[in-house]
Amino acid sequence: MEEPRRAFVPSPPAALYIHVPFCLSVCPYCDFVVYGGAAARGARSRVDALVDGLETEIRLRGMVARDDFGPGWPRLASIYFGGGTPSLLSARQVERLLEAAAEGFGLVADAEVTIEANPGPADRGDLAGFRACGVNRLSIGAQSMVEAELRRLGRRHSPSDVARTVAEARQAGFDNVSLDLLYDVPAQTLASWRRSLAAALRLEPDHVSAYALALDDPDGEGLTGPNGDHLPLRPGARRWRRSARTEQDEDRAAACYELADQLLGRAGLGWYELSNWSRPGAESVHNMAYWRRAPHQAVGPGAHAFDGAFTRRWNAARLDGYLAALSADSLPPGGRETVDEATASAELAILNLRTRTGLPASLASSPALRSALSSARANGLLETTDDSGYRLTMTGRLLSNEVFARLLPELAPAVAVA
Numbered sequence: 001m002e003e004p005r006r007a008f009v010p011s012p013p014a015a016l017y018i019h020v021p022f023c024l025s026v027c028p029y030c031d032f033v034v035y036g037g038a039a040a041r042g043a044r045s046r047v048d049a050l051v052d053g054l055e056t057e058i059r060l061r062g063m064v065a066r067d068d069f070g071p072g073w074p075r076l077a078s079i080y081f082g083g084g085t086p087s088l089l090s091a092r093q094v095e096r097l098l099e100a101a102a103e104g105f106g107l108v109a110d111a112e113v114t115i116e117a118n119p120g121p122a123d124r125g126d127l128a129g130f131r132a133c134g135v136n137r138l139s140i141g142a143q144s145m146v147e148a149e150l151r152r153l154g155r156r157h158s159p160s161d162v163a164r165t166v167a168e169a170r171q172a173g174f175d176n177v178s179l180d181l182l183y184d185v186p187a188q189t190l191a192s193w194r195r196s197l198a199a200a201l202r203l204e205p206d207h208v209s210a211y212a213l214a215l216d217d218p219d220g221e222g223l224t225g226p227n228g229d230h231l232p233l234r235p236g237a238r239r240w241r242r243s244a245r246t247e248q249d250e251d252r253a254a255a256c257y258e259l260a261d262q263l264l265g266r267a268g269l270g271w272y273e274l275s276n277w278s279r280p281g282a283e284s285v286h287n288m289a290y291w292r293r294a295p296h297q298a299v300g301p302g303a304h305a306f307d308g309a310f311t312r313r314w315n316a317a318r319l320d321g322y323l324a325a326l327s328a329d330s331l332p333p334g335g336r337e338t339v340d341e342a343t344a345s346a347e348l349a350i351l352n353l354r355t356r357t358g359l360p361a362s363l364a365s366s367p368a369l370r371s372a373l374s375s376a377r378a379n380g381l382l383e384t385t386d387d388s389g390y391r392l393t394m395t396g397r398l399l400s401n402e403v404f405a406r407l408l409p410e411l412a413p414a415v416a417v418a
Helices: 047-069 091-104 127-132 147-152 159-172 190-202 235-245 250-266 285-291 319-327 341-353 367-378 394-398 400-411
Strands: 015-020 076-083 107-117 137-143 177-183 207-212 270-273 276-278 296-299 304-306 311-315 334-338 382-384 390-392
Touching: 015 047, 015 091, 015 285, 047 091, 047 296, 047 319, 076 091, 076 285, 091 107, 091 127, 107 285, 127 159, 137 159, 147 190, 159 177, 177 190, 177 250, 190 250, 207 250, 250 270, 250 276, 250 394, 270 285, 285 341, 296 311, 341 390, 341 400, 367 382, 367 390, 367 400, 390 394, 394 400
Parallel strands: 015 076, 015 296, 076 107, 107 137, 137 177, 177 207
Antiparallel strands: 207 276, 270 276, 296 304, 304 311, 311 334, 382 390
């Protein structure tokens, strides 16, 4: 008898992402929706207008959710202020948005509330004020702990600024501090990556995210139109990326990843998702919502939301259109896409395989999926877990994109999900 498919049903959001698209300067590798310079600070700053718009969008999205799900639906387990540099907001502005989220969606008593901060003295923000208004997790955009690499990446801070930010965060009462690091960056060597990791670990973070530098072309991918979720690349950034790509190396990137896993593990930070390591209990609640394919709401230019079933939607990246719509008390422009049940099942399986817990046996019941998984296991890409599920080996983690690409054709037609 054929196993029943999982019922994918739109559900109330479990998490809220708030995008703050301002930085004092824009790094040439950055693919996020970011406006720099005068828009971020000074007489022509648009930060106040953005906060008004975000507050309105949260209220409007909350009204839609209440209409869709009625009273009593689950409240948010996490809120994430991302960017850009959300630490450019004042503590009172952050508090306003948290109050709007609590009114519009409701929060669980122990909700995780994260804010990203750049570590430079001009943009790390009021850490004590953020902690006092309810933020309980800090994500610091260190990117590297090597001065020359920071300069090549266009970063404005120094390694000592990262250390100072961690110290200020601890003094402010943050007991969950995360560092973001990049590898396969221009001018990097395996030795300099080792120094960067060692310097980061001396700061005793609770969580580390390490990402290979991706140099995509949003214009070429058709993501920068009027309703697109990306901004067009600046000419200088395009030239920088063209040069930087010539200095990237897949073998070095793989060696950097293996070294990170080794050193972070020795320091007590275990991997729990392909690019994330943490102390026990310090895993990101918000990001786990993404990897579990949980429904999440999102506000701000370029922000993406998901209904937990088949539909993803996004706000357009253009700030003028965003603010104009919300000043008229209307939802901002954007787009949406809907996937079929087979693709939804494939996404669920692949997202599970991104994590250390892996794909449980209950989600690997169809003959087609079992065959694909067995083949990957025979090639050393997967191992079995204690509950007879599947997890990526180190080789599988290094080749994860290839693993998922091979699995997707097998998964899409016939994944039986319990």
